[in-house]
Amino acid sequence: MTDTRREFDQVAGLYLPIGVAVVVVIVALVVVMALRYRVRDGEQEPGDDGPGGRRRPSRIADAPRAEALYAAVLVCIAALLVWRTFSTEAREDHPRAAATATIDVTAARWHWRFDYRGTGVTQLGGDRTPPTLVVPAAQPVRFTLVSIDVIHAFWIPARRFKRDANPGASSSFELIFPTTGFWRDGGECSEFCGLRHAQMRFDVDVRTPAAYAAWLRQRRAAAGAVGAAGAAG
Amino acid sequence: MSWPGPTELLWAGLLLLLGAVGWVVFEETDYLSILLPSFAVVATAAFAAGSQLAARRQQRRTVEDEVVTEVSWPTVLVAIALSLALFGLEVGTWLIYIGGGLFAFGAGGLLREWTAERRALRAAPERRAAR
Amino acid sequence: MSATAPVARPPRPRTPGGLVGTLASTDHKVVGAGIFVTAFGFFLAAGVLALLMRSELAQPGLQVVSEEGYNQLFTIHGSTMFYLFATPIALAAGIYLVPLQIGAARVAWPRLALAGWWLTIMGGLSMWSGFLTQQGAADVGWYAYPPLSDMPNSPTIGTDYWIFGVILAAVAGMLLAASVLATIVKLRAPGMTMLRLPVFAWTQVVSCLMVLTAFPALIVAMALLFAQRQLGGVLTTPEGPIAYQHLFWFFGHPVVYVVFFPFLGAVAEAIATFSGRRWFGYRPFVISLLLFAALSMSVWGHHMFTTEAVKNTYFSLTSTALLVPAGIEYFDALATMWRGRIRLRVPMLFALGFLVLFLIGGTTGIWIGSPALDYHDTDSYFIVAHFHYTLFGGSVMGLFTAIYLWWPKVTGTMLRERLGRWHFWLTMVGMNLTFFPMFFLGEQGMARRVADYPRSAGWTTLNTLSTIGSGVIALSLLVFLLNVAVSLTRRVPAGPDPWGGHSLEWATSSPPPPHNFDALPPVRSFAPLLDRREAEQDRGDARGAVA
Numbered sequence: 001m002t003d004t005r006r007e008f009d010q011v012a013g014l015y016l017p018i019g020v021a022v023v024v025v026i027v028a029l030v031v032v033m034a035l036r037y038r039v040r041d042g043e044q045e046p047g048d049d050g051p052g053g054r055r056r057p058s059r060i061a062d063a064p065r066a067e068a069l070y071a072a073v074l075v076c077i078a079a080l081l082v083w084r085t086f087s088t089e090a091r092e093d094h095p096r097a098a099a100t101a102t103i104d105v106t107a108a109r110w111h112w113r114f115d116y117r118g119t120g121v122t123q124l125g126g127d128r129t130p131p132t133l134v135v136p137a138a139q140p141v142r143f144t145l146v147s148i149d150v151i152h153a154f155w156i157p158a159r160r161f162k163r164d165a166n167p168g169a170s171s172s173f174e175l176i177f178p179t180t181g182f183w184r185d186g187g188e189c190s191e192f193c194g195l196r197h198a199q200m201r202f203d204v205d206v207r208t209p210a211a212y213a214a215w216l217r218q219r220r221a222a223a224g225a226v227g228a229a230g231a232a233g
Numbered sequence: 234m235s236w237p238g239p240t241e242l243l244w245a246g247l248l249l250l251l252g253a254v255g256w257v258v259f260e261e262t263d264y265l266s267i268l269l270p271s272f273a274v275v276a277t278a279a280f281a282a283g284s285q286l287a288a289r290r291q292q293r294r295t296v297e298d299e300v301v302t303e304v305s306w307p308t309v310l311v312a313i314a315l316s317l318a319l320f321g322l323e324v325g326t327w328l329i330y331i332g333g334g335l336f337a338f339g340a341g342g343l344l345r346e347w348t349a350e351r352r353a354l355r356a357a358p359e360r361r362a363a364r
Numbered sequence: 365m366s367a368t369a370p371v372a373r374p375p376r377p378r379t380p381g382g383l384v385g386t387l388a389s390t391d392h393k394v395v396g397a398g399i400f401v402t403a404f405g406f407f408l409a410a411g412v413l414a415l416l417m418r419s420e421l422a423q424p425g426l427q428v429v430s431e432e433g434y435n436q437l438f439t440i441h442g443s444t445m446f447y448l449f450a451t452p453i454a455l456a457a458g459i460y461l462v463p464l465q466i467g468a469a470r471v472a473w474p475r476l477a478l479a480g481w482w483l484t485i486m487g488g489l490s491m492w493s494g495f496l497t498q499q500g501a502a503d504v505g506w507y508a509y510p511p512l513s514d515m516p517n518s519p520t521i522g523t524d525y526w527i528f529g530v531i532l533a534a535v536a537g538m539l540l541a542a543s544v545l546a547t548i549v550k551l552r553a554p555g556m557t558m559l560r561l562p563v564f565a566w567t568q569v570v571s572c573l574m575v576l577t578a579f580p581a582l583i584v585a586m587a588l589l590f591a592q593r594q595l596g597g598v599l600t601t602p603e604g605p606i607a608y609q610h611l612f613w614f615f616g617h618p619v620v621y622v623v624f625f626p627f628l629g630a631v632a633e634a635i636a637t638f639s640g641r642r643w644f645g646y647r648p649f650v651i652s653l654l655l656f657a658a659l660s661m662s663v664w665g666h667h668m669f670t671t672e673a674v675k676n677t678y679f680s681l682t683s684t685a686l687l688v689p690a691g692i693e694y695f696d697a698l699a700t701m702w703r704g705r706i707r708l709r710v711p712m713l714f715a716l717g718f719l720v721l722f723l724i725g726g727t728t729g730i731w732i733g734s735p736a737l738d739y740h741d742t743d744s745y746f747i748v749a750h751f752h753y754t755l756f757g758g759s760v761m762g763l764f765t766a767i768y769l770w771w772p773k774v775t776g777t778m779l780r781e782r783l784g785r786w787h788f789w790l791t792m793v794g795m796n797l798t799f800f801p802m803f804f805l806g807e808q809g810m811a812r813r814v815a816d817y818p819r820s821a822g823w824t825t826l827n828t829l830s831t832i833g834s835g836v837i838a839l840s841l842l843v844f845l846l847n848v849a850v851s852l853t854r855r856v857p858a859g860p861d862p863w864g865g866h867s868l869e870w871a872t873s874s875p876p877p878p879h880n881f882d883a884l885p886p887v888r889s890f891a892p893l894l895d896r897r898e899a900e901q902d903r904g905d906a907r908g909a910v911a
Contacts, residue, residue, distance in 0.1 A: 004736075004739065007736050008736055008737060008739075008740055011734055011736045011737055012737060015730070015731050015734065015737065016731075019727040019728070019730070019731060022723070022727055023723055023724060023727055026694060026698075026719070026723055027720050027723065029698050030698070030701075030716055030719050030720060033698060033701040033702060033706070034701065034706055034708065034716055037639070037701060037702070037703060037704050037705065037706045038706045038707075038708055039705045039706065039707060055705065056705070056901070057639060057640035057641045057703065057704045057705045058641060058702070058703035058704065059641075059642070059898065060644075060703075061642045061644060061645075061646070062644060062645045062646065062647070062648070063644075063645070063699070064645075064648070067645050067648050067692065067695060070691070070692075070695055071648075071688060071691070071692060074687060074688045074691040074692070075688055077687065078684050078685055078687050078688055081684050081730065081734065082680065082681055082684050082685075084734075085680050085684070085734040085735065085736060086677055086680070088734075088735075088736040089676060089677055089680070089735055089736065092735075092736060092739075109517075149511065149517065150509075150511045150512040150517055151509055151511070151512065151605060153670060153743060155743075155744075155809070155811065157740065157744075157808065157809030158809075160739065160740035161739050161740065162670055162739055162740065162742065162743070163670050163672070163739075164670045164671045164672070166601070166602055166605065166606075166671070167511060167601045167602060167605070168601035168602035169601070169602035171672055184818075184820055185818050185820065185821060188809070188811055189811070190742070190743040190744060190811040190812070191509075191743055192435075192504075192505050192512070192743075192812070192813040193512060194435070194503075194512060194517065194518075195431050195432065195435070196431065197435075197811075197813060197814060198431065198811075198814035198815050198816045198817065199816075201818075239558070240558060240569065240654070241573075243654055244573050244654060244657075244658065247654065247655065247658035247659075248577070248658055248661055248662070251658060251659065251661070251662040251682065252662070254678070255662070255675065255678045258678075259675045259677060259678035260675075261674070261675040261678055264607070264610040264674075268581070268610060268611075268614050269661065269662055272577050272578070272580065272581060272614070273577055273661070275580075276573075276576045276577040276580070277573075277577070279576070280542070280545065280573075280576055283542070283546070301390050301470065301474055302390060303385075303389065303390060303391065304385045304388045304389055304390070305388055305389075305390050305474075305475055305478060306388045308388065308390075308475045308478045308479050308482075309387065309388045309478065309479075309482050311479065312478075312479040312482035312483050312486065313482060313486060315483075316482075316483065316486035316487075316490070316528075316532055319528050319531065319532065320490065320525075320528055322524075322528075322590070322594075323521065323524045323525065323528070343475075
């Protein structure tokens with residue numbers, strides 16, 4: 001099972017401390033060097049090494065061994081990061097778990113449409129109200145994603161995941177939502193898609209599997225009732 | 234000339250190597266293997282050819298002998314003419330014609346500049362010899 | 365005597381053809397300065413657009429501009445900054461300085477440089493003329509992905525003029541790069557081998573190589589896009605848009621290095637000069653520069669991690685590997701300062717600011733080079749923060765390093781130290797206040813290129829802070845312009861070498877004469893003037909020992 005947020009946190013857990021350490025160490029070195037070797041105004045004529053035993057700048061112009069050693073350390077850091085990333089990438093790109101629900105996501109300027117495959121249930125928003133993506137908690141949910149016009153991107157920040165929605169080519173991925181809850185504007189389009197790109201959002205509603213099943217039944221019944229009413233009329 | 238040899242070859246070699254890694258190790262045979270090597274080879278070859286030509290021309294005269302027109306309005310005219318012709322794709326064919334006409338003027342001017350430069354260049358050594 | 369002198373060197377007016385003649389001059393200094401001023405004008409103009417955007421985002425809701433207006437603002441802001449400001453100004457610095465650094469009297473192919481200036485101007489006029497049309501300027505982003513940029517989705521004329529502008533600017537960039545590179549190939553002074561090129565000249569070499577390799581891809585992409593808009597059937601879905609993205613980013617990633625390396629070079633020159641030391645580890649630096657440039661030609665796919673159309677692992681590997689040459693550059697910078705005599709003059713301050721700010725841009729760049737992290741952060745404000753730390757914190761800080769370092773050489777007068785310090789500290793404060801909050805906004809889920817955000821998201825405070833920061837940046841630029849005005853009106857003569865420079869441009873007068881040099885010192889290393897100074901010191905020591 002690929003919990004995208006956990007994968008994100010794991011990779012970040014290695015990258016963040018290294019990154020912060022690098023920034024802190026180098027900024028400290030820059031500041032220390034600048035202050036330690038600073039010469040004050042009044043003694044700053046170039047080449048000034050007059051009386052009083054003023055220090056001259058060092059003339060050492062390279063240190064091939066130290067630099068090679070340092071480069072080797074850099075290569076090791078890069079290798080560590082790449083190894084961490086690759087092992088995550090392998091899991092995210094080849095999900096193994098069987099999904100319990102499949103939701104076909106259609107992106108269009110500037111709306112989302114969620115079709116629950118095999119149920120006939122569809123979630124659509126209104127003109128100014130975003131649709132709600134209802135999913136079961138703690139179960140892998142399979143998504144297929146396609147656009148009918150321009151390129152969009154399906155982003156659920158809480159899951160630390162996004163994927164481009166390309167016109168004419170569908171993409172599929174699995175997400176897992178560990179905890180129940182309701183996220184207003186919990187999903188959004190993150191690929192610029194024109195005029196109302198900023199409004200292209202959806203709410204995310206994660207329910208317990210039982211509540212999800214109940215919701216699905218109710219929506220099917222409503223859809224069936226509408227269908228029956230239409231047939232009767 | 235110590236260059237364009239080593240630097241250029243190193244540049245093209247590095248790009249080819251990176252393309253090869255993508256192709257062989259990562260089995261990326263689509264855009265990576267097309268874009269990287271082809272642009273690398275074409276660009277470096279083009280520049281190598283250009284600089285070889287320039288270097289050969291350079292051998293015939295020294296830097297001090299080079300005479301360059303100090304103010305070159307025809308160059309400006311050519312640049313503007315080509316831009317106008319490009320805008321003509323949107324504005325209409327008439328602007329392409331205007332751009333083409335201005336380009337002809339500019340090209341004529343450039344030709345005049347070059348012949349004048351060559352004349353001055355031929356005159357220069359004699360002047361020096363006479364002095 | 366006085367009768368024969370003009371024959372030996374015919375007197376040449378400073379600007380042949382008068383003031384108007386500067387517009388068609390083939391003197392590399394006039395062309396370089398002209399492109400520089402033009403590009404800086406575009407920088408200020410695009411900065412005004414940024415201020416408008418930040419004003420809009422200060423609070424939720426639409427107060428300043430409409431959504432259409434906002435989309436035009438960020439498109440023209442980004443396009444202007446890349447195509448009309450950063451690339452031309454980076455290469456203009458090469459047009460002006462490279463002949464001086466390598467002891468040449470002119471650039472090779474000066475007409476190409478002159479044409480490059482005019483094509484940049486025409487491209488800029490074309491791109492900005494969209495604001496005069498009824499439907500406004502282009503509003504498809506600086507990358508203009510189809511199908512959004514296709515005619516049915518973006519039928520505005522402004523988008524067509526934007527395409528022309530990009531093509532003209534790209535051609536201009538190639539002409540300038542060809543001129544600079546040919547100058548380095550053809551016109552080096554006696555003794556100036558490739559491994560004695562000053563550091564700045566080397567950064568110009570790699571930038572020009574990248575321009576000549578990468579920019580054709582942009583021209584092809586723009587031509588295909590124009591054909592698609594006018595005729596259709598060229599970039600058809602689903603493969604067409606992906607092919608376009610490949611072509612675009614094959615240009616689009618290298619270009620950020622094109623506009624980075626020359627300023628890295630300027631920073632290196634400043635650090636060496638103001639530490640009184642030779643740039644440390646010259647040969648490893650040159651090799652790492654070439655490696656840096658080559659690697660950065662092979663990372664474009666990291667802009668496409670979420671498309672599923674690229675081998676993410678390959679592009680992640682090459683992107684992460686960039687930390688090796690970047691780390692070597694930092695090593696050399698710090699080692700140059702080590703046991704130096706550091707004078708914290710304004711160019712040095714900006715150089716140190718560059719080291720600090722680019723570091724943040726660089727480390728966050730390694731972060732998003734990991735697909736698992738990029739899946740979350742791409743196309744969010746995290747990216748906006750990241751690349752502004754590289755492009756503003758890196759390139760623009762490097763640009764101001766270059767301006768303060770070489771202003772005395774170009775104008776013959778000094779900029780004011782006190783105003784320069786104000787400029788520097790305001791820039792540091794404004795830059796961090798503007799862009800650091802954006803890291804958090806992106807992590808919290810704020811997408812890029814949005815004119816508005818929901819109040820319920822809780823992003824208002826960070827956005828307001830960021831907007832205040834943008835005001836501080838604007839203030840810092842006003843201080844800079846004031847400094848320029850003061851420097852030009854109340855001239856403090858600079859003399860040929862006010863800083864104790866290392867390379868040949870400091871061996872001639874300020875500003876240099878039309879022919880650049882009356883005499884050249886011998887070139888035995890990449891820092892000939894420092895060689896001379898050290899030799900004088902040694903002679904002084906020897907005399908002292910004898911006495």
